[in-house]
Amino acid sequence: xxxxxxxxxxxxxxxxxxxxxxxxxxxxxxxxxxxxxxxxxxxxxxxxxxxxxxxxxxxxxxxxxxxxxxxxxxxxxxxxxxxxxxxxxxxxxxxxxxxxxxxxxxxxxxxxxxxxxxxxxxxxxxxxxxxxxxxxxxxxxxxxxxxxxxxxxxxxxxxxxxxxxxxxxxxxxxxxxxxxxxxxxxxxxxxxxxxxxxxxxxxxxxxxxxxxxxxxxxxxxxxxxxxxxxxxxxxxxxxxxxxxxxxxxxxxxxxxxxxxxxxxxxxxxxxxxxxxxxxxxxxxxxxxxxxxxxxxxxxxxxxxxxxxxxxxxxxxxxxxxxxxxxxxxxxxxxxxxxxxxxxxxxxxxxxxxxxxxxxxxxxxxxxxxxxxxxxxxxxxxxxxxxxxxxxxxxxxxxxxxxxxxxxxxxxxxxxxxxxxxxxxxxxxxxxxxxxxxxxxxxxxxxxxxxxxxxxxxxxxxxxxxxxxxxxxxxxxxxxxxxxxxxxxxxxxxxxxxxxxxxxxxxxxxxxxxxxxxxxxxxxxxxxxxxxxxxxxxxxxxxxxxxxxxxxxxxxxxxxxxxxxxxxxxxxxxxxxxxxxxxxxxxxxxxxxxxxxxxxxxxxxxxxxxxxxxxxxxxxxxxxxxxxxxxxxxxxxxxxxxxxxxxxxxxxxxxxxxxxxxxxxxxxxxxxxxxxxxx
Amino acid sequence: xxxxxxxxxxxxxxxxxxxxxxxxxxxxxxxxxxxxxxxxxxxxxxxxxxxxxxxxxxxxxxxxxxxxxxxxxxxxxxxxxxxxxxxxxxxxxxxxxxxxxxxxxxxxxxxxxxxxxxxxxxxxxxxxxxxxxxxxxxxxxxxxxxxxxxxxxxxxxxxxxxxxxxxxxxxxxxxxxxxxxxxxxxxxxxxxxxxxxxxxxxxxxxxxxxxxxxxxxxxxxxxxxxxxxxxxxxxxxxxxxxxxxxxxxxxxxxxxxxxxxxxxxxxxxxxx
Numbered sequence: 050x051x052x053x054x055x056x057x058x059x060x061x062x063x064x065x066x067x068x069x070x071x072x073x074x075x076x077x078x079x080x081x082x083x084x085x086x087x088x089x090x091x092x093x094x095x096x097x098x099x100x101x102x103x104x105x106x107x108x109x110x111x112x113x114x115x116x117x118x119x120x121x122x123x124x125x126x127x128x129x130x131x132x133x134x135x136x137x138x139x140x141x142x143x144x145x146x147x148x149x150x151x152x153x154x155x156x157x158x159x160x161x162x163x164x165x166x167x168x169x170x171x172x173x174x175x176x177x178x179x180x181x182x183x184x185x186x187x188x189x190x191x192x193x194x195x196x197x198x199x200x201x202x203x204x205x206x207x208x209x210x211x212x213x214x215x216x217x218x219x220x221x222x223x224x225x226x227x228x229x230x231x232x233x234x235x236x237x238x239x240x241x242x243x244x245x246x247x248x249x250x251x252x253x254x255x256x257x258x259x260x261x262x263x264x265x266x267x268x269x270x271x272x273x274x275x276x277x278x279x280x281x282x283x284x285x286x287x288x289x290x291x292x293x294x295x296x297x298x299x300x301x302x303x304x305x306x307x308x309x310x311x312x313x314x315x316x317x318x319x320x321x322x323x324x325x326x327x328x329x330x331x332x333x334x335x336x337x338x339x340x341x342x343x344x345x346x347x348x349x350x351x352x353x354x355x356x357x358x359x360x361x362x363x364x365x366x367x368x369x370x371x372x373x374x375x376x377x378x379x380x381x382x383x384x385x386x387x388x389x390x391x392x393x394x395x396x397x398x399x400x401x402x403x404x405x406x407x408x409x410x411x412x413x414x415x416x417x418x419x420x421x422x423x424x425x426x427x428x429x430x431x432x433x434x435x436x437x438x439x440x441x442x443x444x445x446x447x448x449x450x451x452x453x454x455x456x457x458x459x460x461x462x463x464x465x466x467x468x469x470x471x472x473x474x475x476x477x478x479x480x481x482x483x484x485x486x487x488x489x490x491x492x493x494x495x496x497x498x499x500x501x502x503x504x505x506x507x508x509x510x511x512x513x514x515x516x517x518x519x520x521x522x523x524x525x526x527x528x529x530x531x532x533x534x535x536x537x538x539x540x541x542x543x544x545x546x547x548x549x550x551x552x553x554x555x556x557x558x559x560x561x562x563x564x565x566x567x568x569x570x571x572x573x574x575x576x577x578x579x580x581x582x583x584x585x586x587x588x589x590x591x592x593x594x595x596x597x598x599x600x601x602x603x604x605x606x607x608x609x610x611x612x613x614x615x616x617x618x619x620x621x622x623x624x625x626x627x628x629x630x631x632x633x634x635x636x637x638x639x640x641x642x643x644x645x646x647x648x649x650x651x652x653x654x655x656x657x658x659x660x661x662x663x664x665x666x667x668x669x670x671x672x673x674x675x676x677x678x679x680x681x682x683x684x685x686x687x688x689x690x691x692x693x694x695x696x697x698x699x700x701x702x703x704x705x706x707x708x709x710x711x712x713x714x715x716x717x718x719x720x721x722x723x724x725x726x727x
Numbered sequence: 728x729x730x731x732x733x734x735x736x737x738x739x740x741x742x743x744x745x746x747x748x749x750x751x752x753x754x755x756x757x758x759x760x761x762x763x764x765x766x767x768x769x770x771x772x773x774x775x776x777x778x779x780x781x782x783x784x785x786x787x788x789x790x791x792x793x794x795x796x797x798x799x800x801x802x803x804x805x806x807x808x809x810x811x812x813x814x815x816x817x818x819x820x821x822x823x824x825x826x827x828x829x830x831x832x833x834x835x836x837x838x839x840x841x842x843x844x845x846x847x848x849x850x851x852x853x854x855x856x857x858x859x860x861x862x863x864x865x866x867x868x869x870x871x872x873x874x875x876x877x878x879x880x881x882x883x884x885x886x887x888x889x890x891x892x893x894x895x896x897x898x899x900x901x902x903x904x905x906x907x908x909x910x911x912x913x914x915x916x917x918x919x920x921x922x923x924x925x926x927x928x929x930x931x932x933x934x935x936x937x938x939x940x941x942x943x944x945x946x947x948x949x950x951x952x953x954x955x956x957x958x959x960x961x962x963x964x965x966x967x968x969x970x971x972x973x974x975x976x977x978x979x980x981x982x983x984x985x986x987x988x989x990x991x992x993x994x995x996x997x998x999x
Binding site: 269270271273277311312316327328329334 | 884
């Protein structure tokens with residue numbers, strides 16, 4: 050009996066092993082039978098600019114790819130905003146399917162702007178103990194994106210997938226694929242990047258700045274008559290154990306580490322001490338990443354690790370030191386920024402520290418005029434170093450049959466920030482209104498955008514050289530670019546046209562501070578392209594009946610499309626949400642998507658609910674290029690190393706191609722068609 | 728200090744030589760086990776084995792009394808006090824062996840850390856060299872100068888801080904033991920910066936205080952030196968699967984020697 054049982058066990062084990070072996074082989078076989086796919090996702094690459102640079106012989110790798118394969122425009126999402134467009138690419142769904150309609154959504158119950166990336170957090174409750182709040186229940190933030198990301202069915206089919214810096218993937222939804230989150234990933238403070246600025250000079254207009262501004266003074270520690278030391282603090286994550294659940298952190302509610310700047314009495318050099326880390330920097334130098342630990346609990350329990358870089362802009366006559374937003378440390382992430390959660394650390398082990406903040410280029414410091422264009426370019430160069438190293442690693446790990454996606458931010462943010470110094474799309478364009486303030490920078494930086502295009506060309510050259518033979522190479526962008534010369538205050542337009550009414554006869558105000566009289570307001574704008582009807586039963590104080598909404602929207606749409614700024618159209622097309630979207634999340638969509646014409650875009654102020662004095666004005670901000678317009682004026686690009694049989698492709702077609710390449714059926718609802726299908 | 732460090736370093740240089748620094752795993756397995764065995768034998772030799780056995784037996788008796796006569800409150804109280812007294816007696820028997828063992832065990836740990844905890848710098852690495860002046864030594868930070876060898880480039884510094892420290896940011900250019908010469912007044916002190924050439928003993932800190940006993944990789948500073956410390960912060964050597972760094976080696980050493988001692992106690996006839 051025992052012998053028989055032993056024999057049976059041996060047979061079962063053998064069968065189990067064979068079965069496991071054959072499954073593994075089958076899984077490997079699916080991938081190995083196919084050549085792999087390497088996708089470069091170049092945010093903001095514009096077909097017109099690219100074509101010009103190819104024609105001028107400045108993009109040899111792109112020229113080669115276009116000649117051997119294809120180069121076409123690629124239809125973008127509506128609205129053509131990065132989180133919307135990349136979510137469309139990831140899921141193959143229109144926004145009505147994946148539920149991301151704008152950078153900013155609104156809560157109809159409060160009229161407050163909310164993030165489109167995460168669902169409203171359930172704060173749960175807490176027990177108060179010795180001044181600490183010990184959380185009970187509550188949920189961590191969840192990604193709001195619906196649909197199935199392309200990497201999940203690929204992984205199920207046995208394809209090894211690696212995705213680097215995917216926009217809109219924070220917080221990372223559970224997956225077996227290796228995915229590092231990109232745009233939308235927060236810094237340690239929980240925002241999209243708050244820099245710190247330490248200066249001995251007075252700072253004007255600091256209340257409008259996006260950074261933490263510290264006006265500091267030097268103390269004379271050794272009493273030699275020369276001031277030598279600055280002591281300050283660097284803010285990290287909210288001190289959640291000291292705040293009741295749901296409390297919105299104020300200025301004093303963040304954990305900090307001490308920062309000390311010790312200035313040499315003779316040389317223009319500074320010793321920077323941040324927590325236990327140190328760097329010695331001369332004027333104009335950036336530190337490496339310095340790890341800093343924040344301690345929410347006594348006895349250094351549960352330390353939260355971040356990383357920060359310092360930049361010494363000036364030592365004498367006054368001190369000016371910049372500290373980057375404190376990024377989540379990939380060595381020991383305080384929260385998940387990848388799937389599996391160990392992937393971020395795996396990359397750290399191979400690359401060292403790297404930017405984990407979703408938008409690593411510090412556009413806020415440039416907008417706030419903390420950086421000049423030289424400073425910004427130096428900081429962008431650090432991001433480029435990171436990207437180059439990560440791409441090199443991705444290529445090293447890429448094997449036949451794999452799918453790898455690499456996101457490049459090189460072009461998008463630089464087009465946003467530097468368009469004012471030279472329009473790369475129209476070399477004869479009149480000077481941008483924002484150029485006058487930085488005329489001195491035109492000679493040095495007027496062609497920087499071209500430089501960033503050429504950098505991407507170099508990266509593509511490396512990809513084409515190193516991918517295994519037969520690999521399908523796709524270069525794509527989520528949208529193109531246009532100048533952003535005129536700022537539109539949509540809420541001011543709604544006010545002037547009688548659709549939005551302020552309380553107490555006010556002319557200006559904010560939705561967020563209760564200035565709007567909702568009993569008389571029929572429509573309002575929140576988000577870069579979104580317009581909502583104040584609908585009864587949906588909005589907290591809605592007054593427009595659901596049945597009356599279509600007529601109201603038709604009226605507003607007609608007026609918007611007829612609106613002229615001089616001879617120029619302001620709004621090219623006004624789209625109705627229920628007409629352009631389909632899918633389970635359509636009910637969450639804006640009632641109208643405002644498709645601005647070239648050169649026009651919604652102001653930051655109106656996007657967040659401000660009702661300004663003026664309706665339209667020159668854009669004097671350094672944020673001078675844009676794409677938050679009618680999708681037809683900002684198409685993206687698609688290039689492949691195989692001939693495309695047709696034209697007129699859109700983002701979901703690229704998604705469908707990734708699956709079709711391996712013979713994987715499209716998940717239910719996924720739109721698009723294999724670009725190589727006849 | 729210097730003599731003690733020199734002797735112990737020489738002994739361990741010889742002991743570790745057969746396997747070299749590349750085979751860290753061998754020494755990290757061998758030395759904790761040997762230390763565990765040596766600790767057992769020392770314990771057996773210097774402790775009162777009979778007294779320890781008697782104290783343990785009496786503790787057990789007290790414990791049994793507490794369990795068996797738990798209805799008798801006064802009895803439980805008396806037995807508990809007796810048990811605690813035996814416990815103190817047991818701890819007392821351990822003081823002498825602990826005092827005897829503390830020096831050799833510390834020497835082994837210090838030597839393992841010096842030989843395996845750190846990695847030499849690599850070409851291209853950037854490192855801060857930090858000099859702290861001795862309080863009351865009469866030299867000011869501004870008087871400190873340094874000569875650097877060709878294998879090291881000064882990228883920035885010196886930065887002299889108000890609290891008497893001087894920093895240089897250095898980039899490593901060539902493999903080898905690069906020797907920096909530091910001067911304060913008439914005093915001249917060398918500092919070795921190890922670059923490349925594979926795993927080896929990495930000098931970290933020179934100091935004139937008792938801490939020099941913990942850093943035998945380089946000569947201690949003279950007692951009257953104008954320098955308090957001269958230090959580098961070399962990276963931890965990756966010792967996977969063993970824990971890395973100073974803390975990792977200490978943790979491993981304690982855990983492995985305790986396990987070895989516990990497993991071998993009966994075979995060696997030791998009552999713990």
